[in-house]
Amino acid sequence: MLFLIEYKRSEGRIVTLKTFDDTDRSKAERTRFEIELELNQKKIDHEVVLLDAADERALRRTHRRYFETAAQIANSLNGSS
Amino acid sequence: MHDATAHTSQGPQPTMATLSKTQIDRLGDRLRKGRPSEADLRLLDEYRLSFGDAYDAIIRTIREKLQLEPTGRTAKTPSSIAEKLRRESIRLSQIQDIAGCRIIVPDVFTQDHITATLHDTFPETRVMDRRKSPSHGYRAVHVIVMTQGVSVEIQVRTALQDLWAELSERLSDVVDSSIKYGGGDPEDRQWLLLISDSIAGWEELETRLHPSPDDQAFHKIVASEKRNLVKIIQKKISTLESNRKR
Numbered sequence: 066m067l068f069l070i071e072y073k074r075s076e077g078r079i080v081t082l083k084t085f086d087d088t089d090r091s092k093a094e095r096t097r098f099e100i101e102l103e104l105n106q107k108k109i110d111h112e113v114v115l116l117d118a119a120d121e122r123a124l125r126r127t128h129r130r131y132f133e134t135a136a137q138i139a140n141s142l143n144g145s146s
Numbered sequence: 147m148h149d150a151t152a153h154t155s156q157g158p159q160p161t162m163a164t165l166s167k168t169q170i171d172r173l174g175d176r177l178r179k180g181r182p183s184e185a186d187l188r189l190l191d192e193y194r195l196s197f198g199d200a201y202d203a204i205i206r207t208i209r210e211k212l213q214l215e216p217t218g219r220t221a222k223t224p225s226s227i228a229e230k231l232r233r234e235s236i237r238l239s240q241i242q243d244i245a246g247c248r249i250i251v252p253d254v255f256t257q258d259h260i261t262a263t264l265h266d267t268f269p270e271t272r273v274m275d276r277r278k279s280p281s282h283g284y285r286a287v288h289v290i291v292m293t294q295g296v297s298v299e300i301q302v303r304t305a306l307q308d309l310w311a312e313l314s315e316r317l318s319d320v321v322d323s324s325i326k327y328g329g330g331d332p333e334d335r336q337w338l339l340l341i342s343d344s345i346a347g348w349e350e351l352e353t354r355l356h357p358s359p360d361d362q363a364f365h366k367i368v369a370s371e372k373r374n375l376v377k378i379i380q381k382k383i384s385t386l387e388s389n390r391k392r
Contacts (some may be wrong), residue, residue: 077320094198094220098191100258101224105187110225117205117247118220127217127248127308130316134387139379142306142372 067093068124071100072112072131079131080111087117165193166237174238178231182224192237194221197245200294203281204268205247208300212263216247216300233327242290248297250308254349257304257358263302264289277349282309282328283342284334306345313379314338321386323362337382344375 067085072078085093097115104111118124125132133141165173174180174190181189198220205218222244229239251257254277264273270292277285285307289300303311315324317338322330325338350369357364 070204072320074323077316079291090198090220092212094195097221098187102184102187103192105182105224106184108181112223114223115220119178119215123215123219125249128312130312130319133312133316134382135209135320136380138309138316139376142309142376142379143369 066118066120068116068118068121069093069097069100070112070114070116070131071104072114074110074112077130077134151301165189170239171237174227174231177224177228177238182228187224190224190227191213192223194244197296197298199220200291200296200298201245201247203293204291204298204300207267208247208249208264212260212267214249214260215244216249218245218247222246242287243299244296246301248301248303248308250303250305253304254353257302260302261287261289261331264291264302268293277346280346282326283314283339284326285342285346286311304349306349310338310342310345313341317383317386321390334382334386341375341379344371348372 066087067086067090069081069083071080071082073080083093083096085096093115095114100113104113116124116128118127131136169189175184176186177190199266201218201220208214208216222241227241227244228235229240231238240315243283249260251260261273263275268289268291271326272290272292274288274290276288286301286303289302291298291300317334318324318326322334324330327335328335351368355364359365
């Protein structure tokens with residue numbers, strides 16, 4: 066599954082999250098680029114990233130900074146291997 | 147473990163159908179200077195999309211042949227590319243992580259095993275062991291696969307290495323964007339390095355002692371150390387956040 070994330074770094078906040086089927090990769094890449102163009106034109110510095118993961122659980126495991134605060138990330142140290 | 151071992155003496159040499167290496171590097175020079183024009187963003191996107199076939203082939207192999215679950219990122223963001231060009235004396239055509247993926251594994255033993263498997267699976271690879279030479283506290287193994295004329299980066303991190311990396315990234319987002327590359331307040335940098343060193347120490351101990359899951363004494367000590375570290379981290383995060391609000 067493909068996850069298109071627009072993320073406001075300074076606030077550590079996801080602005081939009083869109084999902085696409087694996088078969089819609091071209092459409093997802095086009096949408097990513099359209100958002101990049103629009104933000105660049107408006108001089109808005111959001112991060113736009115297209116991630117390709119088995120499901121949202123896998124995405125949240127490998128890219129937790131988009132979803133968790135620093136305190137939440139640190140807390141998970143107690144349960145880590 | 148293979149440290150920065152190249153299967154080939156040749157580096158990645160992107161062979162673009164429409165963009166020459168000179169055009170790519172001139173684009174990189176312009177990106178380094180500031181906000182890109184629409185034309186340059188379009189050119190950059192064309193360049194990034196040219197990694198798609200190589201990326202697909204590598205992800206498919208990792209999922210189907212190696213039965214691993216990577217999260218892929220098809221295209222590095224324009225701002226990350228521009229920051230890298232400004233930070234390092236590197237040309238756009240030399241950036242090796244335009245496309246890539248990340249694999250999180252439980253421990254160093256599995257990390258070593260998967261690194262060796264990736265090295266054996268792909269004909270042309272280069273292994274960068276950032277556990278031996280951490281980058282501002284960042285520890286991981288990066289396997290760069292050269293295929294179809296481009297390079298794709300596979301990050302292999304243990305859960306603990308990933309925790310540190312995500313913490314550092316998150317603090318770079320909300321506190322100071324230069325933290326993860328050794329900038330920002332020296333005290334904050336030292337603090338992050340201290341956490342990285344603690345994690346490295348546990349992983350080294352684990353590698354040396356190779357404790358069984360039943361070794362309660364070992365796991366009890368490590369769990370206690372982790373609880374203490376979480377307290378230290380939480381205290382620091384509160385300070386950083388309250389400073390930021392002022």
